[in-house]
Structure formats: structure tokens, C-alpha cells
Amino acid sequence: MTLDGQIFVVTGAASGIGAATAALLRARGAEVIGVDRNEAAEFPGRFVRADLSTAEGVAAAAEQVPAGISGLLNIAGVPGTAPWELVLSVNVFGVRDLSRALLPKIADGGVIVNLASNVANGWAARQEDLARFAGAADRQQALASVAGDPEVVGHSYRFSKECVRWLTLATAAENLGRVRVVSVSPGPVQTPILEDFKKDHGRDKVEGAVTLLGRAGRPEDIARAIGFLVDPQAAWLNGTDVCVDGGLSAHRTVSAAAPATV
Numbered sequence: 001m002t003l004d005g006q007i008f009v010v011t012g013a014a015s016g017i018g019a020a021t022a023a024l025l026r027a028r029g030a031e032v033i034g035v036d037r038n039e040a041a042e043f044p045g046r047f048v049r050a051d052l053s054t055a056e057g058v059a060a061a062a063e064q065v066p067a068g069i070s071g072l073l074n075i076a077g078v079p080g081t082a083p084w085e086l087v088l089s090v091n092v093f094g095v096r097d098l099s100r101a102l103l104p105k106i107a108d109g110g111v112i113v114n115l116a117s118n119v120a121n122g123w124a125a126r127q128e129d130l131a132r133f134a135g136a137a138d139r140q141q142a143l144a145s146v147a148g149d150p151e152v153v154g155h156s157y158r159f160s161k162e163c164v165r166w167l168t169l170a171t172a173a174e175n176l177g178r179v180r181v182v183s184v185s186p187g188p189v190q191t192p193i194l195e196d197f198k199k200d201h202g203r204d205k206v207e208g209a210v211t212l213l214g215r216a217g218r219p220e221d222i223a224r225a226i227g228f229l230v231d232p233q234a235a236w237l238n239g240t241d242v243c244v245d246g247g248l249s250a251h252r253t254v255s256a257a258a259p260a261t262v
């Protein structure tokens with residue numbers, strides 16, 4: 001379906017999944033406002049250079065967005081090879097604070113799509129911790145509160161994406177009937193971040209997954225799912241996650257529960 005006349009803000013638009021999503025939305029007639037800390041070569045729309053790791057950077061980006069947009073796609077993210085405070089600042093507070101800043105500018109019936117990950121599939125087991133951290137009014141205090149927790153500091157990427165899954169539900173629940181909020185959870189996707197994931201999650205694990213599936217995901221695989229989620233045809237999809245990993249999560253769940261069948 002055409003997206004003529006609609007405006008979408010796409011973060012992480014200079015690379016990988018964000019760049020592929022911006023190109024797909026543009027090809028379907030939408031206007032795209034890209035946001036990234038890095039400059040984008042030949043971006044198909046307006047481009048705002050901003051660092052989403054700080055509250056000031058988020059506010060500066062939000063200021064440049066007009067009212068009446070159709071959606072916000074929170075795609076920018078950093079891998080767990082970065083310092084844990086940065087991972088949580090960009091992947092959790094960047095997503096939360098940009099969503100809060102832009103919600104009043106999203107037209108009724110609009111949508112927010114958050115990039116999560118299938119590494120966050122166990123998020124529901126610690127909803128209370130996620131709600132406390134991702135909902136904290138003071139981000140410095142929130143960071144200080146988890147500084148001694150090896151489950152957070154040692155697995156900052158996973159924790160950050162678990163928070164994204166929680167924020168997706170929480171933001172959807174707060175905006176029922178006005179703005180839909182969904183997340184997308186890829187497995188390994190061939191983008192610059194994949195090499196960092198091999199260092200963070202284990203080279204054998206990531207390369208084994210790619211071998212099992214026959215290939216890594218492509219940025220366009222994820223962009224097409226996002227393209228469906230922003231479409232009015234997805235109007236009843238809200239407050240949930242869409243796993244786009246070629247079946248990797250299915251394989252891992254079944255092999256953990258019934259190893260003899262796979």
C-alpha cells in the first residue's frame with residue numbers, strides 16, 4: 001500500500017537496517033526524516049545529525065521534527081562491545097525519551113516501531129526489573145542502580161533489548177486507541193554491527209546460527225517487516241513483538257524443550 005504524504009522519522013538511518021527501512025519507506029512514497037550520529041551518504045530524505053545517547057541530543061533531534069508525522073522508527077542501537085552505560089543510554093533511554101518527545105507530534109492512528117532482538121526473548125521473566133529501570137525518572141540514578149549487577153553490566157545488550165520489549169508494551173498501553181507501538185526482533189542480520197555481536201555473544205553461536213539458517217538476515221528482510229507494521233493493514237497489531245529471525249528462535253525453543261526432535 002502506498003505511503004504517499006506520510007512522514008516517518010527513522011533513527012539509525014545512516015547504516016544497516018535503518019538505511020534499508022528509510023529506502024523502503026521512500027520507495028513507497030513516504031517522506032523520511034533520518035536521524036543518526038553519523039552522516040549518511042546520499043540519504044533519501046531530510047537528515048538530522050544527532051547523538052541519541054544523551055537527553056540533550058534527543059531533545060535537539062526532536063525539535064527538528066514537525067508535528068503531524070505518521071510514525072517513529074527507533075532503529076539506532078549500539079552493540080554490547082560498547083561500554084555498558086552507552087549501550088543502556090542509546091538502546092533504552094534514547095528509545096524511551098525520543099518516543100516521549102515525539103508522541104505529541106505523531107498523528108492519531110500513527111505508529112512507533114522499536115528495534116529489539118531475539119536475544120531478549122526471555123524478557124518476561126524480569127518485567128519488574130525492566131519496568132523499574134526503563135521507567136526511572138533520572139537516568140543517572142538508574143544507571144548507578146545497576147552498576148553492581150553482573151546480569152546487567154555483563155549482558156548490557158540483552159538487558160537493553162529486554163527493556164525495549166518492556167517499553168513497547170508500556171508505551172502501547174499508555175496510548176491505546178491513538179498510537180500503536182510494536183517491536184521487531186531480528187536474529188543475526190548482515191550489517192556492520194554483526195562482527196560486534198560475534199565478539200559479544202560468541203563467534204561460534206552467531207556463525208552456527210547463520211549456517212543453520214543458510215544465510216544471515218538481510219537489512220531488507222527486517223525493513224519489509226517494518227514496512228508492514230507501519231501500514232494501516234497492521235492496524236490491530238499493537239503492544240507486541242514480531243520476531244523476524246528466519247525461524248532461529250523456533251529452533252532454539254524446540255531444541256531446548258525436545259532436543260531429540262531437531
Ligand SMILES: NC(=O)c1ccc[n+]([C@@H]2O[C@H](COP(=O)([O-])OP(=O)(O)OC[C@H]3O[C@@H](n4cnc5c(N)ncnc54)[C@H](O)[C@@H]3O)[C@@H](O)[C@H]2O)c1
Nearest residue numbers: 012015016017036037051052053076077117188189191193
Ligand atoms: N544486525 C543484527 O544482527 C541485529 C540483530 C538484532 C537487532 N539489531 C538491532 O537493529 C538495530 C539496527 O542495527 P544495524 O544492524 O542496522 O546496525 P548498524 O550498526 O548498521 O546501524 C546502527 C545505526 O545506529 C546509529 N547509532 C548508534 N548510536 C547512536 C547514537 N548515539 N545516536 C544516533 N545514532 C546512533 C549508528 O550510527 C548506525 O548508523 C539496532 O538497534 C540493533 O541493536 C540488529
